[in-house]
Amino acid sequence: DTLENSLDFTHEDENLFFGFKMAAYETIKTVSDDKYEYILPEMILSKNLFSNDDFGSLDFQSNLKIHNYKTNKLTKFLVNDLDWKFKEFKFLSGLQTKLLGNLKNVNYESKNVSEYKDEFTNEFFGALGILNEVDLYKKTDNNSSQILTPKFLLRYAPGHMRKEANGARLNHLNVFSLDRLNSFNNFEDGLSAAIGFDYRLNQNDKKLDLSIAQIINEKENKHMPKTSSLNQKLSDVVGASNLEINDNFKINYNFSLDQNLKDFNYNEVGSDITFSAIKFDISYLQEKKHIGNQEYFKTGLTYEKGDNGLLTFNTKRNLITSSAEYYNLSYEYINDCLRAGLVFRREFYNDSEIEPEDSLMFKISFTPLGQINSPSFN
Numbered sequence: 001d002t003l004e005n006s007l008d009f010t011h012e013d014e015n016l017f018f019g020f021k022m023a024a025y026e027t028i029k030t031v032s033d034d035k036y037e038y039i040l041p042e043m044i045l046s047k048n049l050f051s052n053d054d055f056g057s058l059d060f061q062s063n064l065k066i067h068n069y070k071t072n073k074l075t076k077f078l079v080n081d082l083d084w085k086f087k088e089f090k091f092l093s094g095l096q097t098k099l100l101g102n103l104k105n106v107n108y109e110s111k112n113v114s115e116y117k118d119e120f121t122n123e124f125f126g127a128l129g130i131l132n133e134v135d136l137y138k139k140t141d142n143n144s145s146q147i148l149t150p151k152f153l154l155r156y157a158p159g160h161m162r163k164e165a166n167g168a169r170l171n172h173l174n175v176f177s178l179d180r181l182n183s184f185n186n187f188e189d190g191l192s193a194a195i196g197f198d199y200r201l202n203q204n205d206k207k208l209d210l211s212i213a214q215i216i217n218e219k220e221n222k223h224m225p226k227t228s229s230l231n232q233k234l235s236d237v238v239g240a241s242n243l244e245i246n247d248n249f250k251i252n253y254n255f256s257l258d259q260n261l262k263d264f265n266y267n268e269v270g271s272d273i274t275f276s277a278i279k280f281d282i283s284y285l286q287e288k289k290h291i292g293n294q295e296y297f298k299t300g301l302t303y304e305k306g307d308n309g310l311l312t313f314n315t316k317r318n319l320i321t322s323s324a325e326y327y328n329l330s331y332e333y334i335n336d337c338l339r340a341g342l343v344f345r346r347e348f349y350n351d352s353e354i355e356p357e358d359s360l361m362f363k364i365s366f367t368p369l370g371q372i373n374s375p376s377f378n
Helices: none
Strands: 002-012 016-027 036-052 056-069 073-085 095-111 121-134 136-140 144-157 190-203 206-217 237-246 249-257 264-275 278-287 294-305 309-318 323-334 338-347 357-366 370-373
Touching: none
Parallel strands: none
Antiparallel strands: 002 016, 016 036, 036 056, 056 073, 073 095, 095 121, 121 144, 136 144, 144 190, 190 206, 206 237, 237 249, 249 264, 264 278, 278 294, 294 309, 309 323, 323 338, 338 357, 357 370
């Protein structure tokens, strides 16, 4: 459906990252000039400005992006971010306190884009937060230990924000972050508190990790995307758990529970089972209501043949339409400087009148030179 020509360059060292990208896209099914889209250029610069025991750490990031699409729609953005984590305060009671700060400067010009002003605009966003947590330990004589860590984040961001239609799903990784929106040119405003806990159990070879949290907003924020549930006073209750029975069996579960504490809006279950050279991967995902509308089951099988052979099979089944979406079967030969493989894929369509599509592709990678892919033979 889309043709893409792009050039990417990245450079990274101990405390500096630089990325550059330029791309041109063409939508094949569109006959007008609206089919063309250009990103010329997009650049990211990230650097740690300082890190010490007295003032904590300060990271700087700058984003430049020029985007032209639908013939006459143009946006030019230069966004600068400062992310500050002050040193940690530890009290005799066991309480640990961290001061957090984030400052975002957005400069942009736009033409014929309704979401933004037409003239040059300069905006400042920012947030301050205080994160408190305490580790509660329990050890027993049977070689087991438990750690319960209650956590509380108070966050305040003055000013305003633009309405955001799309955004990242709230999860256990971003719930205690100052930038939960994760948008390079927008920022969540308002007063809110995040409460939750982490729990860890170690018992011989068994390990269990569990995290649960919820956001309480001072008031509803209709500018936040519905998918995040942060547009409401009480967000979804989000959580994640990982259970490791031994080195051969692992299972994880991520969820999002509606604020009514009755309905699950998101469920994700995955497991890894290993038997010597054979490994099974099984996963299930369900999205409902404001998060999305999908439900599927995926399975995978990997067989390592000797030191150099790798046979892989995986499939995905859509549980809403009760139909298979694809089958993949591949074989790869791997050594120190070469990785070559043959991939067969059968892809199915929701329209019963369209026949399944079969494709065969040969792929070869030379380390560290790069990789070559053949055309797909349908």
